[in-house]
Amino acid sequence: MRATIRDVARQAGVSIATVSRVMRDSETVRPETRDRVLAAAGDLEFVPSHLGRQLAERRHAANGIVFPDLSGPYYAEVVLGYEAVAAELGRSVLILSTRGRDDADDAVRAMAERCDGLVVVSGRTVDDDVVARLAARGTSLVLVARPPVDTVDSVNAENDASARALTRHLLDLGARRLVFVGDPSTSPDVAERLHGVQEALTEADVAADVEIRHVQNLDEQCGAEVVGDYLGRALPDAFVCANDELALGMLGRLRAAGVDLPSRVRVTGWDDVMAARYAGLTTVRQPMRELGATAARLLDELISGTRTHPRHELLPTQLVVRTSTTLGKETP
Amino acid sequence: MRATIRDVARQAGVSIATVSRVMRDSETVRPETRDRVLAAAGDLEFVPSHLGRQLAERRHAANGIVFPDLSGPYYAEVVLGYEAVAAELGRSVLILSTRGRDDADDAVRAMAERCDGLVVVSGRTVDDDVVARLAARGTSLVLVARPPVDTVDSVNAENDASARALTRHLLDLGARRLVFVGDPSTSPDVAERLHGVQEALTEADVAADVEIRHVQNLDEQCGAEVVGDYLGRALPDAFVCANDELALGMLGRLRAAGVDLPSRVRVTGWDDVMAARYAGLTTVRQPMRELGATAARLLDELISGTRTHPRHELLPTQLVVRTSTTLGKETP
DNA sequence: GATCGTCATGTAACCGGTTTCAGAGACCGG
């Protein structure tokens, strides 16, 4: 069995209080005594138990993060940014993926019991009432890429401005008939993107319109299916997809059908995943790592009690133009 | 403040032992008493403290996983597979990324104090002596994608057979002068892959050779640089890269230089990341998720004491042929 | 009716730390 604080105290001939003081060099201890304790601790290879310490301090020194999935670069980057900052702040990071878990709500609640606070990424993880109940219980919470709730901190990527920029880019290229691929009712992010597109069209001084094409999931297969539908009839000028995976699915199917891009049709995505670069996909880059990092900082403020009023951060995004819309100004 | 077991006991008019028994429905409690306790618990919204419980049980019910990075799909998938199985086994998962951390060794040791056991992924995370010291201390350990140590469990992906298959594939296509890109001294995985290539060449009934091209890092930039070097002189028949990122970097640079693939030169990678599919990269697919899942299961056996003798798992890999080597049998 | 076993529950020690408070000396000025 590993040495405890009492073993060290006995060996050094002091009380456990003194050992505790030396280990966390809090109060003053006579150098001579300190040396004796340190010698005993080194001798016994004493490492203070986190459990004992945490119980006494009534804190976990750990943060949680809940996300739907880790495949695909989006969430992985968010988690990475989160972990980096949390570690800097001296906190461990607990992860919980809700994908394919039917007891996600319970799992999140269980996780909340093991952390000083947690971050919930994406609306596809747990229901709002779970979030509300956690918040009501006093759990420190930060929402990421999830519709803000007044009383709860949130971090989101800007959608509207980039959607407008993207749309103007397409209009500049002469595109007039757009098709937005994705279901705005599934996610507020998607709804905002669509909204930005529609606004840009309204503000434009040319006649242009956007059709909305709903899909089951935002994945490659659905993207391919959408292309299949359009191959029979006239292609629009551009497909504006709610995310990169949809767009990549479309690109693959279009290429297979021998449709030339960007002359016959243009395709855009959202996220700027790594594959988008190789596929030459015009898309919108999100500061994923920064989303996680910001969430970690906000959460730390909540936990440490530095701040009590909720904050809502909105991080900027950036249009990345590639060959799926124009050969003119390719960004490799 | 949240309710404790003593609050519940007082309200229900029983002792804390009885409450504990009800909460973990261990021993027999009279139904009537149980109902009283449950009512009180519900009333006070009592949730047993993990800290108290864990201290008493002297276990964390948490596992750790250490990896170098989470950007790029490789480690993310491993972590995902690990988390899924760990969650199934009722364990929380702590993560630790060592990238850009100069105190990685300490961080790993600190993490070990908070878990019942941990998985170390890749040799690029911490030194062998840290692993050895943890093992000596009795920490349950599983190594993933890291050179096996006799006494410590390990999970690795098969390298040799796939490297041979890959090489034979290139030989079949007529390639004779190969260049292996990557530094075999940095990682045993890379060394094994090179070894497989060399063996396949030796066994082949044609005259062929492989040159070894060392690189600083296994990333896209280095891949692009290697191409730059070769553009001046004669290109080999094929570049066999130690991973996909190198290969993708080469593909980009080759395409930019107007070199036609696969007619002028062939390129292969290793890992089968998502971008490889869009870049048409011939590569070797690793069962990344399964690596993580297997590690979680091995670790659970160690922690629960079901098994004491070390095991070394070797998971199969699979050659994926795409257009970077041949247009003949493209796998989309 | 005394003895015994069983069942339900309570008492108290324990897990390994932190922290409050009090006390023992050392030191100082008058």
Added chain:
DNA sequence: CCGGTCTCTGAAACCGGTTACATGACGATC
């Protein structure tokens, strides 16, 4: 030489659970 202050250390309570053991009630057995 004495009272007061300061510095260092120890005793003990506490964090919130688990669990070995003790206890008491009750029914069964002879």
